[in-house]
Amino acid sequence: MSAIPPLLAVEGLTKSYGGIHAVRGVSFSLRAGEILALIGPNGAGKSTCFDMLNGQNKPDSGHVRLLGEEITGRKPREVWRLGVGRTFQITATFATMTVRENVQVALVSHGKQLFNLFGSAPKFDRGEAGRLLELVGMGGYADRPCGELAYGDLKRLELAVALANQPKLLLMDEPTAGMAPRERVDLMRLTASIAREKSIGVLFTEHDMDVVFEHADRIIVLNRGTLIAEGSPAEVRGNPQVQAVYLGEGLVYDARHREGAST
Numbered sequence: 687m688s689a690i691p692p693l694l695a696v697e698g699l700t701k702s703y704g705g706i707h708a709v710r711g712v713s714f715s716l717r718a719g720e721i722l723a724l725i726g727p728n729g730a731g732k733s734t735c736f737d738m739l740n741g742q743n744k745p746d747s748g749h750v751r752l753l754g755e756e757i758t759g760r761k762p763r764e765v766w767r768l769g770v771g772r773t774f775q776i777t778a779t780f781a782t783m784t785v786r787e788n789v790q791v792a793l794v795s796h797g798k799q800l801f802n803l804f805g806s807a808p809k810f811d812r813g814e815a816g817r818l819l820e821l822v823g824m825g826g827y828a829d830r831p832c833g834e835l836a837y838g839d840l841k842r843l844e845l846a847v848a849l850a851n852q853p854k855l856l857l858m859d860e861p862t863a864g865m866a867p868r869e870r871v872d873l874m875r876l877t878a879s880i881a882r883e884k885s886i887g888v889l890f891t892e893h894d895m896d897v898v899f900e901h902a903d904r905i906i907v908l909n910r911g912t913l914i915a916e917g918s919p920a921e922v923r924g925n926p927q928v929q930a931v932y933l934g935e936g937l938v939y940d941a942r943h944r945e946g947a948s949t
């Protein structure tokens with residue numbers, strides 16, 4: 687009997703720009719329901735890696751497999767259809783639409799709502815949009831114009847929009863950038879609980895080490911395009927090579943944050 691493949695398997699991923707080796711032979715895997723952080727100093731290759739996972743950039747060599755299916759080099763839309771969602775540092779929502787309408791648009795894109803025979807106005811299922819908004823704790827905001835939302839609420843809406851595609855894998859590009867500390871904890875806890883409940887694998891990049899050590903199940907570390915460490919938060923925190931790379935970048939982690947945040 688063959689073993690079940692991991693949700694995401696990355697093997698020997700490589701990309702150069704001229705003489706710059708942005709990503710070199712990177713391999714890792716991710717299980718359903720797991721929260722994996724991808725960290726590294728500026729220019730380490732995190733964005734290049736992300737872009738190759740969702741089809742925005744083609745690798746020079748290497749493989750990306752989703753549940754055993756080769757998705758290397760496929761177009762972003764195709765990869766998205768196969769269940770790879772993504773959130774961005776700069777939120778991508780429609781400011782003049784309401785919160786509910788933003789989710790409905792995402793549901794339409796995924797084909798969860800019905801167009802009539804002539805392709806005119808879609809028949810919205812308010813229920814499904816409402817359920818997604820409840821899931822991210824935004825049920826009470828449904829009729830608010832998006833442009834009026836606080837930044838932390840926008841990020842939760844963006845999560846609901848990403849979930850409309852029923853992703854198997856969610857790529858989150860610095861999900862908590864620009865948020866207040868309390869909002870960071872709330873968003874990451876929410877993401878983790880949804881991911882575990884729905885068996886969604888989450889891969890996120892992050893510069894805030896408190897967020898990483900508190901919320902990641904596992905961490906992979908890139909430096910100059912190469913994967914230099916992989917392990918639990920405790921293992922990565924204690925890795926001398928990682929400490930050397932991050933020296934001066936705040937890898938000094940106060941364990942009290944962890945205790946405080948989990949109460």
Ligand SMILES: Nc1ncnc2c1ncn2[C@@H]1O[C@H](COP(=O)(O)OP(=O)(O)OP(=O)(O)O)[C@@H](O)[C@H]1O
Pocket residue numbers: 703706707708726727728729730731732733734735
């Ligand atoms: N389109 C491009 N053309 C040329 N060089 C690029 C391009 N994109 C990235 N690079 C280079 O590849 C390397 C990796 O960049 P990348 O943006 O992937 O790093 P990163 O870890 O995401 O950095 P940051 O944390 O600053 O976002 C850098 O040296 C960068 O200058």
